[in-house]
Amino acid sequence: MAQPKNFGFGPDEQMVRDQASRFLKDNLPVDRLRTLVAHDHHSAYESPVQPVAWDQKLWRDAVALGWTGLGIPEDDGGVALPLVALASVVEEAGRAAFPSPLLSTLCATEVLKACETAAAHAALAEIAGGAAASLATTGEAASWETADADVTATSIDHGFVLDGVAHFVQDARKAAFFVVSAQSKGGAILARVAADAPGVSVDPDRIADLTRDQASVRLQGVDVKPDHVVAPAKLADEALAKALPSILTLVAADICGAGEWQLQTTTEYARTRKQFDHAIGFFQAVKHPIVNMMLDLDRARSLVYAAACAVDHEPADALRLARMAKAAASDAAKFLSGRSIQLHGGIGFTWECDVHIWVKRQQHSQFLWGDATWHRARLAEAY
Amino acid sequence: MAERTDTKEQAEFREYCRRWLAENRPAPPSFRLPISAIEVMTDDQFRYLHDWQKKCHGAGLVGTDYPKEYGGHGHKGLQSIAIQEMGRAGVPYMLNIIGLNMAAPTILVHGTEEQKRRYLPPLLSSDEIWCQGFSEPGAGSDLAGVQTSAVRDGDNWIINGHKVWTSLAHFASWMILLSRTSSDDKYKGLTYFVVPISGTDGVTVRPLIKITGETGFNEVLFEDLVVPDKMRLDEVGKGWNVAMTTLTYERGAAEGAGSGGGISIDERVRQLVRLAKATRRPGGKTAWDDAVLRDHVMQLAIRAEGFRQTSRRARVESLCEQPLRLPLQQKVLTSELMQDIAATALEIEGAWASLYLGDHRAPDGGQWPLAYLNSYGFTIAAGSNEIQRNILGERVLGMAKSK
Ligand SMILES: Cc1cc2nc3c(=O)[nH]c(=O)nc-3n(C[C@H](O)[C@H](O)[C@H](O)COP(=O)(O)OP(=O)(O)OC[C@H]3O[C@@H](n4cnc5c(N)ncnc54)[C@H](O)[C@@H]3O)c2cc1C
Numbered sequence: 001m002a003q004p005k006n007f008g009f010g011p012d013e014q015m016v017r018d019q020a021s022r023f024l025k026d027n028l029p030v031d032r033l034r035t036l037v038a039h040d041h042h043s044a045y046e047s048p049v050q051p052v053a054w055d056q057k058l059w060r061d062a063v064a065l066g067w068t069g070l071g072i073p074e075d076d077g078g079v080a081l082p083l084v085a086l087a088s089v090v091e092e093a094g095r096a097a098f099p100s101p102l103l104s105t106l107c108a109t110e111v112l113k114a115c116e117t118a119a120a121h122a123a124l125a126e127i128a129g130g131a132a133a134s135l136a137t138t139g140e141a142a143s144w145e146t147a148d149a150d151v152t153a154t155s156i157d158h159g160f161v162l163d164g165v166a167h168f169v170q171d172a173r174k175a176a177f178f179v180v181s182a183q184s185k186g187g188a189i190l191a192r193v194a195a196d197a198p199g200v201s202v203d204p205d206r207i208a209d210l211t212r213d214q215a216s217v218r219l220q221g222v223d224v225k226p227d228h229v230v231a232p233a234k235l236a237d238e239a240l241a242k243a244l245p246s247i248l249t250l251v252a253a254d255i256c257g258a259g260e261w262q263l264q265t266t267t268e269y270a271r272t273r274k275q276f277d278h279a280i281g282f283f284q285a286v287k288h289p290i291v292n293m294m295l296d297l298d299r300a301r302s303l304v305y306a307a308a309c310a311v312d313h314e315p316a317d318a319l320r321l322a323r324m325a326k327a328a329a330s331d332a333a334k335f336l337s338g339r340s341i342q343l344h345g346g347i348g349f350t351w352e353c354d355v356h357i358w359v360k361r362q363q364h365s366q367f368l369w370g371d372a373t374w375h376r377a378r379l380a381e382a383y
Numbered sequence: 384m385a386e387r388t389d390t391k392e393q394a395e396f397r398e399y400c401r402r403w404l405a406e407n408r409p410a411p412p413s414f415r416l417p418i419s420a421i422e423v424m425t426d427d428q429f430r431y432l433h434d435w436q437k438k439c440h441g442a443g444l445v446g447t448d449y450p451k452e453y454g455g456h457g458h459k460g461l462q463s464i465a466i467q468e469m470g471r472a473g474v475p476y477m478l479n480i481i482g483l484n485m486a487a488p489t490i491l492v493h494g495t496e497e498q499k500r501r502y503l504p505p506l507l508s509s510d511e512i513w514c515q516g517f518s519e520p521g522a523g524s525d526l527a528g529v530q531t532s533a534v535r536d537g538d539n540w541i542i543n544g545h546k547v548w549t550s551l552a553h554f555a556s557w558m559i560l561l562s563r564t565s566s567d568d569k570y571k572g573l574t575y576f577v578v579p580i581s582g583t584d585g586v587t588v589r590p591l592i593k594i595t596g597e598t599g600f601n602e603v604l605f606e607d608l609v610v611p612d613k614m615r616l617d618e619v620g621k622g623w624n625v626a627m628t629t630l631t632y633e634r635g636a637a638e639g640a641g642s643g644g645g646i647s648i649d650e651r652v653r654q655l656v657r658l659a660k661a662t663r664r665p666g667g668k669t670a671w672d673d674a675v676l677r678d679h680v681m682q683l684a685i686r687a688e689g690f691r692q693t694s695r696r697a698r699v700e701s702l703c704e705q706p707l708r709l710p711l712q713q714k715v716l717t718s719e720l721m722q723d724i725a726a727t728a729l730e731i732e733g734a735w736a737s738l739y740l741g742d743h744r745a746p747d748g749g750q751w752p753l754a755y756l757n758s759y760g761f762t763i764a765a766g767s768n769e770i771q772r773n774i775l776g777e778r779v780l781g782m783a784k785s786k
Contacts, residue, residue, distance in 0.1 A: 002388075003388060004388065005388040005698070005699075006698075006699045006701075006702075007695075007696070007699060007702065009699060009701060009702055014701045260704070267780045267781070267782065270782050271781060271782055271783070278783060279782070279783045281776065281780075281782030281783050282782070282783035282784070282785055283785070284769070284772070284773065284785055286782075287772065287773065287776040287777075287782050287785060288769070288772045288776070290776060290780060290782070291772045291775045291776045291780070292772075294708070294712075294775065294779070294780065295712055295715065295716065298693055298696075298708070298709060298712065299685075299686065299689030299690070299693060299716075300689070301696070301702075302689055302692035302693040302695070302696045303685070303688065303689050303692055305692070305696060305702060306688075306692040306695070321688070324684075324685045324688055324689070327681075327685055328685050328689055373678060376677075376678050376681035376682065376685070377674065377677070377678070377681075379681050379684070379685075380677045380678075380680070380681050383656050383681075383684075
């Protein structure tokens, strides 16, 4: 299949993106976000358990707009849009720093799509119907790319019993179910486990990012019926590998959206804040780094669209481009965050200024699914 | 094989270019070709590149999108294909680079019918070489400060002044010249001309030596040069506008009449990987075995791919935040990437990077130290990258104008 000229970004994709952008602008302006996530630094950092910032009504509205079903096949109740469309919606979510399980649900969706079992189709249908999901596939070693959660699956008469802990599970307190990877005798399997199933407990991590949550998911004697095994033995790694380019692309898209917010906000500040009788953007020590923010960001964005388009049309090239997109986005996240605080000066260092909300989201995303050096090392292996 | 984004016509033309280039690639010359057209100094080099451009023009790879009556081939949207394919084929670059990239589009946009018919055909075929007389000793970044004067004398203009860093002036028949016709207003006092150079009374061309040891750019002195009014481009006092057209093409935000050939960024990255894999380190390892160096190389590979994809995205309106945002980035991105690639090559070579052109033990013929030194030409020329960042900050992001 040839890659289309416009990255496959046609009128339908544009409509979905513009709708997402409008929805978030109308419903999640910065002051609303602030009351949601950063209203009170005491509750954020002093209560024993980090509060979970989640406007459930807003999420239900987003679901009603069909966001969770965007990439799901029509037979499973979705609208089967290409990844470029999803990436553009995730970009908008990143720009708004939308505190929601959108990204985690879409990542889980990509893995389920790669499984191609009846159990996976059933799970996809649930997501299309509005259930939030998250991947619980990572062990303490945090190697995202293989199904290596420190969970064992003991085979019983009918299905498996799971025991162990999955780490770094995103938006765990917002998910209705997890896609858990577990080691069985025959190899890794993926299982759909309801968040409220007997034996499942969620231990929230304390993270800097105020717009997300993360947890260890503990499984103690959790029963998994055969119709909840979404990938049978040995196929788990394969499914993850197949979904990896999409996942990396989506995480990078979130970073790029957040980066655009950082760029625009910092630019606006440089246009209005006056020192020495000039708007500070007059000074090249301010102007040039902001231009560099744009250069780094645009590189990452172009790679995100190239990677998404490759997933849609030239899968053989998708992993290379997706790793490039994630590496470029992670670097951009670091650079844009640093500059956005620095160029806001003292106010930029305060809780009151919105800049920190995005900085923390970026810091989190930077390491999610592998940092820049990790991906460059993997890329080099293929050269 | 068609590119993924080609139309049918583009795919066919690409196929044609590939075939033609494969069959007509010129035999390597017996002498060394300089790193780019603006370092050409000997007659041998000149003739070789002249013949090659003429042949490419004849085959439709130059002036591809220009109207037939001006010596072009009357296509639309095919020039970039020819440029890409020449880059991919690694054939020699075009000689008349200033003419193709700057003079031709400026004349096409601002010239009279007569001017277009007179100047464009021999420009495209490289029979007449062009140079650009913008910079002066006192007016580089601050281009509107040019002092070279043009004073009206009936149907003629009398030109006096001093231009510097004028690439290719030593071979040029013509120059695009920015001059001052009034001192009342810095910008509105400028007027644009095309003026004859070689063998002309009142014009002296003196070569300057570059840091690489090569020449290629010059000082040009005008003493009472007489040019007829019909060599004026656009109206008196409109010189700054015309110069902006030239600069838009020079900085890569628009496409000229077709340069091409030489070494593409992608090929440079491939060369860098090859160099790293071939360079031995103490302990029997290669430079590529060094994770830090490998990481540097991959950073550059990502920048190169990012650049390619950004060019692609720039053509998709719905994925561009602001209209000029991506096109205005091109010059900064390519010049700095080429510089960093060369710098990394030197790191890979280590002590061997001390060996310059002409040393028989120099890795890759000593091309990397040369490429590195030479790369500063591109971060300075066409408006330094500091000035480019001002332009991006001001015109795209709307920050206050720096002086
Ligand atoms: C290889 C090469 C080929 C060239 N070919 C041609 C040619 O064919 N025709 C032609 O007309 N010219 C040519 N030039 C000249 C080129 O356009 C100028 O050198 C360039 O515009 C910079 O001007 P300058 O050299 O006077 O440097 P200056 O303007 O004196 O600048 C010196 C330094 O100060 C910085 N600087 C200056 N002003 C500012 C500012 N406002 N903000 C921040 N930094 C600033 C610059 O970036 C630079 O680093 C060529 C130059 C090179 C290197």
